[in-house]
Amino acid sequence: MIIFTVVSASMLQLIDTSIVNVTLSEMMGNLGATFSEIGWVITGYAAANVIMIVLSGWLGFKLGRKNYFTGSIILFTITSFLCGNAHTVGELIFFRIIQGLGGGGLLSTSQTILVESFPREDLGMANAIFGMSVVLGPAFGPTLGGYITDHFSWHWVFYINIPIGILATILAILFIEEPEENILTGKMDWIAFALLTVGIGSLQVVLENGEREDWFSSHYITMLSIAALIGGALFIWRELRVDSPILNLKLLRYHRFGVGAFFAFMRGFGQYGSIFIIPVFCQNLLGYTAEQTGLLLLPGSLTSGIFMPVVGQLMKKTRISPILLAAFGFTTYIAFLWLLSGMDANTGPSDFLLPIILRGVAGGFLFIPLTTITLYDLRNVEMPQGTAFLNTARQLGGSFGIAIMATFLTTRSAFHEARLNMDISAYHPQTLSRLHTLTSYFIGQGFAPRVAHDRALATVHHTLSTQAMMLTYNDAFYLIALFFALCIPLLLLFMRRNKRKALA
Numbered sequence: 001m002i003i004f005t006v007v008s009a010s011m012l013q014l015i016d017t018s019i020v021n022v023t024l025s026e027m028m029g030n031l032g033a034t035f036s037e038i039g040w041v042i043t044g045y046a047a048a049n050v051i052m053i054v055l056s057g058w059l060g061f062k063l064g065r066k067n068y069f070t071g072s073i074i075l076f077t078i079t080s081f082l083c084g085n086a087h088t089v090g091e092l093i094f095f096r097i098i099q100g101l102g103g104g105g106l107l108s109t110s111q112t113i114l115v116e117s118f119p120r121e122d123l124g125m126a127n128a129i130f131g132m133s134v135v136l137g138p139a140f141g142p143t144l145g146g147y148i149t150d151h152f153s154w155h156w157v158f159y160i161n162i163p164i165g166i167l168a169t170i171l172a173i174l175f176i177e178e179p180e181e182n183i184l185t186g187k188m189d190w191i192a193f194a195l196l197t198v199g200i201g202s203l204q205v206v207l208e209n210g211e212r213e214d215w216f217s218s219h220y221i222t223m224l225s226i227a228a229l230i231g232g233a234l235f236i237w238r239e240l241r242v243d244s245p246i247l248n249l250k251l252l253r254y255h256r257f258g259v260g261a262f263f264a265f266m267r268g269f270g271q272y273g274s275i276f277i278i279p280v281f282c283q284n285l286l287g288y289t290a291e292q293t294g295l296l297l298l299p300g301s302l303t304s305g306i307f308m309p310v311v312g313q314l315m316k317k318t319r320i321s322p323i324l325l326a327a328f329g330f331t332t333y334i335a336f337l338w339l340l341s342g343m344d345a346n347t348g349p350s351d352f353l354l355p356i357i358l359r360g361v362a363g364g365f366l367f368i369p370l371t372t373i374t375l376y377d378l379r380n381v382e383m384p385q386g387t388a389f390l391n392t393a394r395q396l397g398g399s400f401g402i403a404i405m406a407t408f409l410t411t412r413s414a415f416h417e418a419r420l421n422m423d424i425s426a427y428h429p430q431t432l433s434r435l436h437t438l439t440s441y442f443i444g445q446g447f448a449p450r451v452a453h454d455r456a457l458a459t460v461h462h463t464l465s466t467q468a469m470m471l472t473y474n475d476a477f478y479l480i481a482l483f484f485a486l487c488i489p490l491l492l493l494f495m496r497r498n499k500r501k502a503l504a
Contacts, residue, residue: 002117003129005171006110009073010130012164013049013103016080019145020045023154030154033089039209040093045100046399047204051197052104053391057384058246060109062188065384069113070172072105077165084158108388113176115375115383127375128312131367132305145294192238192246199231200396207399211406247392248385251378257386259493260374264390266487267366268397273405274337274359274480280409281473285345285466296352303360304367311368322369323491329365330484330491332358337481341474345466373494405476412475416468434460 020041028038060068079099086092111130118126148156202224213221239245252258275297282288282296315322339355371390378386438456443449 001171001175002113005168005175006113007129007132008164008168008171009069009106010110012073012076012161012168013106015144016076016099016103016158016161019148019157023145023148023157026154027089027092031086031089031092037089037093039212041089041096043205043208044093044097045103046208047201048097048100049104050204050392050395050399051200052101053108053388053395054196054200054247055193055388056105056108057112057248057386057388058244059105060112060384064178065109065113066172066176066178068105069109069176070169072102072109073165073169073172075099075102076106077102077162077169080158080161080165084155108384108391111387111391112384115387116380125309125312125316127371128308128364128368131308131364131371187244189238189242189244189246192235192242195231195235195238196246197231199228199233199235202231203228203396204399207403210403211410215407247389248382251382251386251389254377256377256494257374260370261389261393262493263370263487263490264374264393265397265400266483266490267370268394269401269404270333270480270484270487271363271366271401272398273401274333274477276402276405277409277473277476277480278340281343285469285473286347292349296349297356299353300356300358300360300363303357304363305360307361307364308368311364315369315372322373323494325365325369326491327488329362329369330488332362332365333484334481336362337477337484341477341481343473344470405480408476408479409472413465413468413472416471417465420464420468431460 027033027041031038056068062068063071076099079095079102082095083092083099086095111127114126114130144160145157148154148160206221206224206228210221216222216225236249239247239249252261278297279293282293288296311325314320315325336355336358339358340352343351374390375383375386435453435456438459439449439452442452442455445452447455
């Protein structure tokens with residue numbers, strides 16, 4: 001029942017992170033919002049969410065884990081109703097920010113409760129169960145959101161959380177217990193909290209909106225970047241000096257935890273960045289709907305969910321090193337990206353099946369070994385802060401990955417289009433032949449010669465742009481594959497042992 005409770009709560013947060021993305025257009029039309037305004041529905045939630053992930057370990061100690069966990073579910077559920085009932089975009093953004101505060105307390109606390117509910121030798125299985133919710137939640141989000149958008153209204157994207165939230169609240173009250181070891185914490189360090197809000201909040205806004213605002217050509221992106229840098233640096237300095245930090249950076253004294261936090265960031269960067277590209281590729285180039293794209297990705301997430309407990313059992317029953325399992329995961333992910341790099345405009349849904357399944361296998365072999373070896377040296381009293389740290393690193397890595405890949409797609413497509421344009425000339429025989437054929441076709445369709453010629457030029461330009469984007473997506477998949485290939489030798493950083501017993 002504890003497993004069912006915490007998985008329900010974490011799925012609630014994870015589904016909502018992605019379900020809203022596919023309903024933004026309908027929200028814009030219904031609320032009379034601009035594109036930049038409706039973007040804050042995503043940005044506000046993400047910024048509040050990551051701030052609360054950082055705070056979740058400390059708040060769990062301060063308020064009591066059961067109280068904090070249950071209160072977060074209640075807050076998330078109430079604000080889901082308020083979001084669905086919003087009448088203006090301002091109301092929706094405000095309630096989404098509050099919803100993000102509730103959601104941020106669910107993910108790390110769920111992982112902590114699971115990890116502490118299992119004996120140390122079953123740590124891999126605990127992380128496997130948590131990992132299933134991590135991969136299945138974002139997978140169901142776009143599919144469910146697309147279905148709701150097509151058949152109902154955007155309000156139901158939020159209303160659907162209410163019955164799940166009520167159930168999770170009842171289960172949390174009945175089955176979640178406080179840890180045996182009570183941790184005393186000091187008063188809230190409001191200076192650190194302010195620095196965290198400025199640093200992490202500004203960084204999240206920059207990463208969410210930077211590409212759309214053309215990065216540092218925008219004055220407010222530049223100012224927020226400076227605020228993120230200064231706020232983040234001062235927050236780290238402050239946390240290293242106080243006796244009761246809200247994020248225990250001293251956990252990095254555990255060598256494998258420090259390496260694992262680095263890999264959490266790297267894994268978030270590569271996995272979020274690659275999964276961001278696929279929907280853009282399918283919808284912009286292949287013409288798929290949001291619901292079709294979600295169904296396309298679903299087999300990979302289901303495969304990952306199946307392999308999570310398999311890998312957990314493999315770690316428990318065999319002597320295979322987690323480092324080797326993680327290396328296999330990275331290699332499988334590279335194979336997934338390599339297959340996608342050969343896609344073209346004629347690619348069909350069946351062509352995605354094998355790569356997407358390989359991605360699911362890779363997810364299981366990456367998440368379980370890396371998370372288990374990272375958390376293994378922590379004491380139970382350090383686990384809440386440790387899981388908060390890892391989830392923060394993964395979330396920030398994902399935000400960086402999406403922002404950088406979005407910028408890469410924009411700049412690289414311009415490069416390819418300019419290069420392809422060099423081969424298009426009014427004096428080139430193949431160009432003239434192609435234009436003549438297209439013009440004749442449009443004249444045959446009943447258009448006047450001048451209009452037919454203009455349509456022929458537009459068709460050539462569209463073909464060129466499509467080819468440039470296809471080359472760009474191929475490059476993007478190659479780039480992330482190279483990034484993961486470079487991660488494999490870095491796994492050797494885990495080899496140095498701590499004073500505590502080494503993980504078998």
